[in-house]
Amino acid sequence: MDIKAFAARFWRDAAAQSRDALRAYFLPDAAIRWHCTNECFTVEEYLTANCDYPGSWQGQVERADVCGSGAVTVARVWSEGVCVYAVSFFTFENGKIKALDEYWTDSGPAPEW
Numbered sequence: 001m002d003i004k005a006f007a008a009r010f011w012r013d014a015a016a017q018s019r020d021a022l023r024a025y026f027l028p029d030a031a032i033r034w035h036c037t038n039e040c041f042t043v044e045e046y047l048t049a050n051c052d053y054p055g056s057w058q059g060q061v062e063r064a065d066v067c068g069s070g071a072v073t074v075a076r077v078w079s080e081g082v083c084v085y086a087v088s089f090f091t092f093e094n095g096k097i098k099a100l101d102e103y104w105t106d107s108g109p110a111p112e113w
Contacts, residue, residue: 007073
């Protein structure tokens with residue numbers, strides 16, 4: 001699998017909130033975990049959280065690397081006045097996502113130390 005091409009497609013579809021396109025990436029029993037908020041989703045729950053989130057989003061992959069039996073990506077995701085980063089660890093089985101572990105963070109000015 002070409003991880004850079006995969007990451008570009010995945011994040012394009014995620015930012016576009018394309019439910020059907022995103023569903024095709026996952027095995028039916030995949031687990032998606034957002035560790036920063038202690039949430040664990042089924043594929044359908046993940047699609048609801050991602051695709052029904054308000055706003056018009058864009059995304060850009062800043063890094064994508066093979067990592068063990070999967071991949072890790074760093075993506076910048078933004079909308080009007082909001083910019084966040086997602087570090088995502090993908091585990092694949094038979095060319096589909098078996099598990100997705102994500103860490104999301106806001107992008108903003110550094111604190112005044």
